[in-house]
Amino acid sequence: MRDTPEQRLKAGSVGWLQILALVFATTGPLIGLVGAVPVALTQGNGIGMAGCFLLAGLVYLVFGAGFAALTRQVVDAGAFYACVARGLSRPAGLIAAGLATTAYMALQLCCYGLIGFFMTQLSQGVWGEGLPWWFNALLVNAVVPFCAQRNLTFAARLLGVLVLAEFAVLAAFAASVLWHGGGPEGLSAQPFAPAQVFSAGFGAAMVFAVAAFAGFETAAVYGEEARAPQRTVPRVLLVAILAVTATLAGSAWALIAAYGPGEVVDAAARDPGALWFSAVSRFLSPDLSTAMAVLLMTSLFASIVGLQNAVSRYLYALGRDGAIWPMLAQMHPQHETPYIANLAQASVSILALAGLGLVENDPLRIALGSASALAVIALLSAQILVSAAVIGFFRGRGGGVWSTRIAPAASALALAALLCTVLLNLRSLTGGSAAAAWTIAIALLALTMATRGSLAMWAVLSIGLFNSVMFPTIFTIAIERLGPMTSKAS
Numbered sequence: 201m202r203d204t205p206e207q208r209l210k211a212g213s214v215g216w217l218q219i220l221a222l223v224f225a226t227t228g229p230l231i232g233l234v235g236a237v238p239v240a241l242t243q244g245n246g247i248g249m250a251g252c253f254l255l256a257g258l259v260y261l262v263f264g265a266g267f268a269a270l271t272r273q274v275v276d277a278g279a280f281y282a283c284v285a286r287g288l289s290r291p292a293g294l295i296a297a298g299l300a301t302t303a304y305m306a307l308q309l310c311c312y313g314l315i316g317f318f319m320t321q322l323s324q325g326v327w328g329e330g331l332p333w334w335f336n337a338l339l340v341n342a343v344v345p346f347c348a349q350r351n352l353t354f355a356a357r358l359l360g361v362l363v364l365a366e367f368a369v370l371a372a373f374a375a376s377v378l379w380h381g382g383g384p385e386g387l388s389a390q391p392f393a394p395a396q397v398f399s400a401g402f403g404a405a406m407v408f409a410v411a412a413f414a415g416f417e418t419a420a421v422y423g424e425e426a427r428a429p430q431r432t433v434p435r436v437l438l439v440a441i442l443a444v445t446a447t448l449a450g451s452a453w454a455l456i457a458a459y460g461p462g463e464v465v466d467a468a469a470r471d472p473g474a475l476w477f478s479a480v481s482r483f484l485s486p487d488l489s490t491a492m493a494v495l496l497m498t499s500l501f502a503s504i505v506g507l508q509n510a511v512s513r514y515l516y517a518l519g520r521d522g523a524i525w526p527m528l529a530q531m532h533p534q535h536e537t538p539y540i541a542n543l544a545q546a547s548v549s550i551l552a553l554a555g556l557g558l559v560e561n562d563p564l565r566i567a568l569g570s571a572s573a574l575a576v577i578a579l580l581s582a583q584i585l586v587s588a589a590v591i592g593f594f595r596g597r598g599g600g601v602w603s604t605r606i607a608p609a610a611s612a613l614a615l616a617a618l619l620c621t622v623l624l625n626l627r628s629l630t631g632g633s634a635a636a637a638w639t640i641a642i643a644l645l646a647l648t649m650a651t652r653g654s655l656a657m658w659a660v661l662s663i664g665l666f667n668s669v670m671f672p673t674i675f676t677i678a679i680e681r682l683g684p685m686t687s688k689a690s
């Protein structure tokens with residue numbers, strides 16, 4: 201379907217540095233480090249978590265080589281949707297769109313849960329009591345659509361400042377650890393040793409590692425709005441992967457060195473929430489530790505806005521192509537952004553947050569359990585489709601053998617191995633609930649089967665998040681509450 205003037209994004213509005221700021225904001229390395237590393241240290245493979253970040257980065261560098269080659273030929277706000285549709289088929293493209301959109305919605309829910317939790321903690325510390333996490337998340341949701349509706353230049357400047365501050369604190373911490381020669385055990389390469397990386401808990405740790413990289417591929421959704429997109433998008437993809445890998449692996453290694461490989465796991469078990477802040481306070485200053493806590497909040501907000509941008513552009517591209525409601529492709533008359541799609545995504549988030557608030561008092565169970573597992577499975581599945589699409593698109597078209605044949609084939613195998621690892625560890629990732637694990641698997645299978653039709657695609661994008669995130673949570677809580685009742689009855 202050809203677009204109309206009312207359905208065109210503002211071409212040439214952002215350069216590669218601005219897109220890079222948007223991508224970094226969406227990825228939010230500080231979120232993965234502060235939120236996931238303490239959990240991965242105790243429930244994953246321990247100090248091998250730093251090596252997991254490095255391993256995930258290497259896999260995505262190989263994936264990025266093929267994806268970058270494809271984005272030079274396919275410039276579309278639909279990103280995975282357009283790439284898979286051109287390389288394989290339109291039904292496969294719809295499946296990729298459904299998987300990617302579900303992953304981003306789930307990741308956004310994770311961020312909403314975390315920011316709601318930290319806002320409650322902050323208010324309790326200041327006033328002695330706090331509002332429920334879901335109410336705080338809804339307050340944030342009221343601001344997010346406004347930021348996402350504005351032109352990309354505004355969003356890039358806002359998020360770029362937040363991202364620079366985030367990277368500055370992490371870089372200063374790593375430099376200080378190096379300057380002091382580490383903690384009581386000095387500097388060690390143990391976190392990158394294969395015996396540590398592939399130890400027990402590797403599968404759970406890789407879920408957090410893959411989730412921490414989620415967002416780098418959103419560079420492609422800004423292709424239609426980029427200046428010289430055939431050069432800009434591939435450059436941002438590769439720079440983002442390298443920068444995120446260095447930040448995650450380097451910062452995790454610095455944290456382990458600060459406590460010592462033999463002590464950091466126990467420290468994480470004693471007080472996971474204070475793990476990073478205590479280390480930053482000791483190696484830098486208490487003031488920077490406080491600043492890091494503030495930056496965690498701003499990083500969560502930046503990631504929410506970045507994910508909002510990504511989802512709204514997927515909905516816009518699908519609406520423009522007639523796969524779902526065409527009104528989603530309407531542009532804001534002033535900012536030339538997909539504001540109807542933006543409001544639709546915000547509405548789904550409101551319903552999801554309100555529903556989850558009724559059944560879950562602990563948002564960390566959402567952010568670090570079912571929702572994150574769902575997001576990783578969906579994203580890995582979409583990325584495997586993209587790798588296959590690279591090979592399909594360039595068959596008979598020529599191109600470099602590495603980027604169009606070897607790299608996509610290797611990345612498809614590596615990503616499939618990661619997906620199998622996650623699925624094998626799915627029950628432990630959902631808190632030991634078999635009901636939650638099966639619900640996620642069945643929901644994603646249903647999504648894959650349903651997205652072959654346009655009407656079903658709209659249904660999936662409207663309520664798929666409820667089926668695949670809320671149901672696991674509801675089932676888990678129901679089983680926990682019915683268990684004691686059954687015991688009493690017997």
